[in-house]
Structure formats: structure tokens, C-alpha cells
Amino acid sequence: xxxxxxxxxxxxxxxxxxxxxxxxxxxxxxxxxxxxxxxxxxxxxxxxxxxxxxxxxxxxxxxxxxxxxxxxxxxxxxxxxxxxxxxxxxxxxxxxxxxxxxxxxxxxxxxxxxxxxxxxxxxxxxxxxxxxxxxxxxxxxxxxxxxxxxxxxxxxxxxxxxxxxxxxxxxxxxxxxxxxxxxxxxxxxxxxxxxxxxxxxxxxxxxxxxxxxxxxxxxxxxxxxxxxxx
Amino acid sequence: xxxxxxxxxxxxxxxxxxxxxxxxxxxxxxxxxxxxxxxxxxxxxxxxxxxxxxxxxxxxxxxxxxxxxxxxxxxxxxxxxxxxxxxxxxxxxxxxxxxxxxxxxxxxxxxxxxxxxxxxxxxxxxxxxxxxxxxxxxxxxxxxxxxxxxxxxxxxxxxxxxxxxxxxxxxxxxxxxxxxxxxxxxxxxxxxxxxxxxxxxxxxxxxxxxxxxxxxxxxxxxxxxxxxxx
DNA sequence: CCAAAAGTGTTCACGCTACACCCATGC
DNA sequence: GCATGGGTGTAGCGTGAACACTTTTGG
Numbered sequence: 001x002x003x004x005x006x007x008x009x010x011x012x013x014x015x016x017x018x019x020x021x022x023x024x025x026x027x028x029x030x031x032x033x034x035x036x037x038x039x040x041x042x043x044x045x046x047x048x049x050x051x052x053x054x055x056x057x058x059x060x061x062x063x064x065x066x067x068x069x070x071x072x073x074x075x076x077x078x079x080x081x082x083x084x085x086x087x088x089x090x091x092x093x094x095x096x097x098x099x100x101x102x103x104x105x106x107x108x109x110x111x112x113x114x115x116x117x118x119x120x121x122x123x124x125x126x127x128x129x130x131x132x133x134x135x136x137x138x139x140x141x142x143x144x145x146x147x148x149x150x151x152x153x154x155x156x157x158x159x160x161x162x163x164x165x166x167x168x169x170x171x172x173x174x175x176x177x178x179x180x181x182x183x184x185x186x187x188x189x190x191x192x193x194x195x196x197x198x199x200x201x202x203x204x205x206x207x208x209x210x211x212x213x214x215x216x217x218x219x220x221x222x223x224x225x226x227x228x229x230x
Numbered sequence: 231x232x233x234x235x236x237x238x239x240x241x242x243x244x245x246x247x248x249x250x251x252x253x254x255x256x257x258x259x260x261x262x263x264x265x266x267x268x269x270x271x272x273x274x275x276x277x278x279x280x281x282x283x284x285x286x287x288x289x290x291x292x293x294x295x296x297x298x299x300x301x302x303x304x305x306x307x308x309x310x311x312x313x314x315x316x317x318x319x320x321x322x323x324x325x326x327x328x329x330x331x332x333x334x335x336x337x338x339x340x341x342x343x344x345x346x347x348x349x350x351x352x353x354x355x356x357x358x359x360x361x362x363x364x365x366x367x368x369x370x371x372x373x374x375x376x377x378x379x380x381x382x383x384x385x386x387x388x389x390x391x392x393x394x395x396x397x398x399x400x401x402x403x404x405x406x407x408x409x410x411x412x413x414x415x416x417x418x419x420x421x422x423x424x425x426x427x428x429x430x431x432x433x434x435x436x437x438x439x440x441x442x443x444x445x446x447x448x449x450x451x452x453x454x455x456x457x458x459x460x
Numbered sequence: 461c462c463a464a465a466a467g468t469g470t471t472c473a474c475g476c477t478a479c480a481c482c483c484a485t486g487c
Numbered sequence: 488g489c490a491t492g493g494g495t496g497t498a499g500c501g502t503g504a505a506c507a508c509t510t511t512t513g514g
Contacts, residue, residue, distance in 0.1 A: 002265060002266065002317040002318055003240050003277065003317065003318050003320065006240050006277040007240075007277070007278065007279055007280045008238035008239055008240055008241075009238055009239060009240075009241050009278065010233050010236050010237075010238055010239075011238075011239050011241075011321065035232060036232065047233065047236040047237070048237065048239065048310075049237055050237045050319070051312065052312075053310045053311055053312060054308055054310040054321070055310075075307055075308060077305055077307075078284055078305060078308055078323055080278075080283045080284040080285075081283055082281065082282075082283060087232040087233065088232055088233050089280070090233065091241065091284070093308055159493090160493085160494090161492080161493080176476090176477070176478070176479090177492095177493085177494085178477095178478090178479085178494075178495075178496090179476065179477065179478085181493090181494070181495090182476095182495090183475095183476085196493095198485090198486095200491090200492065200493090201484090201485085201491060201492035201493060202484070202485040202486045202487085202490085202491065202492075202493095203483070203484040203485055203486095203491080203492065203493050203494085204484080204485080204492095204493080205492080205493055205494090206493090206494095228458070229475075229476060230476090389466090390466085390467090391465080391466080406503090406504065406505070406506090407465095407466085407467085408467075408468075408469090408504095408505085408506085409503065409504065409505085411466090411467070411468090412468090412503095413502095413503085426466095428512090428513090430464090430465065430466095431464060431465035431466060431511085431512085432463085432464070432465075432466095432511065432512040432513045432514085433464080433465060433466050433467085433510070433511040433512060433513095434465090434466080434511080434512080435465080435466060435467090436466090436467095459502075459503055460503085461514105462512105462513105462514090463512100463513100463514095464511100464512100464513105465510100465511090465512105466509100466510075466511080467508105467509080467510070467511100468507105468508075468509070468510090469506105469507085469508075469509090470505100470506090470507085470508095471504100471505090471506095471507100472503105472504085472505085473502105473503095473504085473505105474501105474502090474503090474504100475500105475501095475502090475503105476499105476500090476501085476502100477498105477499085477500080477501100478497100478498095478499090478500105479496105479497095479498100480495105480496085480497085480498105481494105481495080481496075481497100482493105482494080482495070482496090483492105483493075483494070483495090484491100484492100484493080484494100485489105485490100485491095485492105486489105486490100486491100487488105487489095487490095
């Protein structure tokens with residue numbers, strides 16, 4: 001081999017999996033099932049294998065715990081501190097994933113000892129996983145302003161109020177309902193459905209779905225999703 | 231070792247090195263000095279070693295070609311396609327670096343066959359390095375709006391016009407001089423020096439330096455650098 | 461005095477903010 | 488008919504865009 005004299009390393013992917021439940025942003029964690037630190041809470045992860053890319057590995061890990069494919073997944077960054085894993089040198093590529101919390105496979109979660117935690121009530125995590133989560137949160141906040149990734153966290157159909165609650169959870173502050181509604185509607189990316197959700201009011205709130213095709217069409221024409229001024 | 235049955239991989243860092251020369255954004259490339267593709271233009275790179283972090287490796291690579299330390303350096307992303315390097319599976323962590331083009335060590339550059347290229351007149355590059363450059367450019371455009379990284383590309387002292395030329399090069403469009411000046415001055419991050427630069431006008435333009443201490447102080451108080459509305 | 465770049469003033473339009481107000485409906 | 492969340496109207500303010508204008512000084 002050309003590079004045979006060079007060092008080689010173990011590579012892992014670790015996934016920060018976000019979900020949104022009513023009005024709280026949540027994180028999916030699981031109890032690590034091998035040494036070291038077996039039994040501690042951890043991000044869902046796994047080692048990279050010879051014949052897959054890092055994205056492949058991340059999707060594999062996610063599918064294993066959630067049973068889901070076609071999840072929103074984004075590479076976050078690499079963590080390579082020498083002693084981040086006390087057992088051996090492992091370089092971790094962190095990913096962050098957004099999933100609709102209602103979609104996951106309950107049975108799989110139980111099997112893996114996985115659990116959803118509210119973002120500001122996290123347990124202790126192994127290694128540098130807490131740093132990774134913080135970085136993922138920063139990334140989520142940044143990206144949610146300029147890309148329509150929020151919809152990945154909601155069910156197919158949602159009310160404007162639900163959407164606003166999601167952004168309030170991400171940015172941890174109140175958003176003026178009237179202005180938020182106008183802003184999001186003015187982009188013309190939501191399809192209004194003929195049904196109303198009457199769980200929260202007598203009047204009922206219209207349900208909407210995100211028009212991904214229109215978003216892609218507009219994006220190709222130079223449109224940019226932008227909620228920075230909310 | 232705990233993980234002995236797992237696969238291990240070669241890891242490389244590749245650095246996208248930006249510089250700014252008068253009114254053009256430039257990239258530092260070098261002629262690859264080992265097989266495969268020896269003699270082709272390439273990003274400056276190297277393999278990760280056992281006892282260093284990825285950041286260490288990137289600084290080592292940069293110091294080798296430029297002779298500089300204390301360079302602005304930022305992790306970009308990981309490239310792990312199976313066949314990106316035809317010789318063997320190598321996973322590359324791309325970095326992007328910003329340097330003041332006047333600072334570099336000419337002798338080292340000559341020694342390594344390195345050369346500055348204008349960003350829109352790049353030669354053919356090995357492997358996926360062109361993709362890496364494109365990603366770095368996008369990152370630079372994004373980051374320059376919300377962080378004062380432009381100053382890394384300029385000499386210690388600069389005129390407002392030079393600063394504007396830099397942003398025009400990054401965003402590849404004209405910026406209204408009057409509005410740019412007001413915007414940048416309103417942040418209060420520039421120290422005006424008692425000297426004028428008379429190279430470009432009879433009247434002369436005041437030189438300024440970036441007040442990093444003040445930036446950090448303001449940032450701690452919640453201030454955000456923001457040129458998004460330029 | 462004049463050219464040419466540095467730097468200032470001013471108007472306009474647009475978009476966010478804040479808050480008042482109307483709407484629909486189950487009880 | 489009234490309480491409740493859904494949804495609309497609107498005045499005011501801040502800021503970017505555009506461009507006219509003033510300043511400085513070497514030739």
C-alpha cells in the first residue's frame with residue numbers, strides 16, 4: 001500500500017438526535033452497552049466500517065435505534081482529543097439528526113434502553129458527549145434561521161402555533177404570534193389543509209403542510225428561507 | 231485493546247488557505263510531491279499522526295508551507311467517499327485558513343512549489359479537492375457576515391476602502407462605499423490611527439486597526455458582529 | 461484650479477415591533 | 488353571551504439603498 005507507513009485510527013460516528021414534543025426540545029440518549037462506561041448515558045454511536053462512508057455509518061446507527069430511514073442528518077464536526085475515550089484513541093465524527101418524535105419505533109427504543117430527555121434536563125454523559133450536544137444545539141439554532149429544517153421535527157401536518165412553539169423551544173424565547181404568522185405565511189411555503197385542529201381552541205386552527213417542492217423551486221430561483229428577523 | 235476488532239483508517243488533513251491581494255481573493259496551492267498524482271496541483275495536506283489532534287496536524291501542515299503560526303484556522307468538514315483517493319482509503323478532514331498574504335515565507339513557498347491562484351482561475355486539482363474548495367468558499371461567505379474574520383486576511387493596518395474591497399471580493403459584488411463605511415464604523419471596533427494611506431488618493435485615507443479586545447469585550451456582553459445587511 | 465478618491469447628509473421604502481382588535485365556536 | 492385561542496390591522500421606528508454632496512490635496 002502506498003501509505004503503509006502512516007498511522008491508522010478508529011473512527012466513530014456519534015449522533016445527536018433531536019425531537020420536539022408539544023413544546024419541548026428533546027434529545028434521544030441511550031445506555032451504552034459496552035465497556036468502557038457501560039451503562040452510562042451516551043449519544044447513539046458506532047464505529048465506521050471499511051466499506052461505508054461516514055454518512056452511511058450515521059444512517060446505519062440511526063436506523064438501528066429508531067427504525068427510521070430518510071431522516072434529516074447533517075455532519076457536525078470532528079472530535080479528536082487524544083484522551084477523549086479512555087480505552088483507546090478514537091476519533092469521533094458527530095452528526096446531528098432531526099426526527100419527528102411520533103415516528104420512532106417504541107419497541108426498538110425499549111430494546112436499546114433509549115430515552116428522550118428534555119434539552120435542559122440532560123443526565124451526565126460519557127466522554128465529551130456533552131460538548132458535542134452543545135455544539136449541535138448551536139448548529140440547530142443557526143441553521144433553523146436560514147433553512148426550513150424545523151419542519152423535520154414536526155408531524156406532516158401542523159398548526160402555525162405548533163410551528164411557533166417549536167421555534168420558541170429552539171431559541172428559548174417568546175415570539176410574537178402575529179408577526180411570526182405573517183412572516184412564515186409571506187414565504188408562501190405552507191399548504192393550508194381543509195382540516196382544523198381543535199385540540200387547543202374552540203375556533204380551531206388550520207393545519208398546514210410544508211411544500212418542499214415549492215421550496216426547492218424557489219431556492220433554484222435565488223430565494224432564501226430566512227427567519228433571522230423573528 | 232478494547233476495540234481491536236474494529237476497522238482503522240488513514241486520516242488526512244487538507245487545508246484551504248485563503249489570502250487577499252489588493253482586490254482579489256486567492257488560494258494557496260502546491261504541487262503534490264508524492265504518488266499518486268505527483269506533480270498535480272493540490273491543497274496543502276498531510277496525514278494525522280498518533281500523538282496529535284486534528285487541529286495540531288492542520289497547524290503543522292500550515293507551518294510547514296507558510297512558516298506561520300497563529301493562523302486563523304477552522305475545521306470545515308470530513309470527506310469520506312470510498313474512492314476519493316485512488317491509492318487507498320483515506321478520510322480527509324478539511325480545514326480552512328485565512329492568512330495575510332504579505333506575511334508568508336517566500337522561500338518556503340518556492341521550496342514546495344506552492345503558488346497563489348486567484349479564486350476564479352484555479353487549475354485542475356487532485357481527487358475531490360475542488361469540492362473542498364467550493365465548500366470552503368461557501369463557509370467563508372457565511373462566516374464573514376457574522377464574525378470579524380475578514381481582518382485575518384488584511385494587514386494589521388488597513389483603510390476602509392481596502393476592507394470594503396475585501397468584502398467585495400468575498401461576495402463578488404459591489405458594495406455601496408458610503409453605506410459600508412457607516413455600517414462598519416457604527417460597530418465601534420476599529421481604531422483610527424494617526425496615519426493616512428496616500429497611495430490611492432491625494433486626500434489620503436485614514437488607516438485603521440481591528441480592536442480585538444473590544445470585540446471580545448462586547449461579544450461577552452451579547453454584541454454580535456453582523457454585516458448581513460450589506 | 462481640477463481631478464479623484466475620501467468621507468458626509470438626506471431621502472425613501474421596506475420590514476420588524478408592539479399592541480389593539482376582530483373572529484369562530486363550545487359550553 | 489362569554490371565554491379562549493386563532494387570526495388581522497396598523498402606526499411607529501429603525502435600517503439599508505441610493506445618490507447627491509462636501510472635503511482634501513498633488514499636480
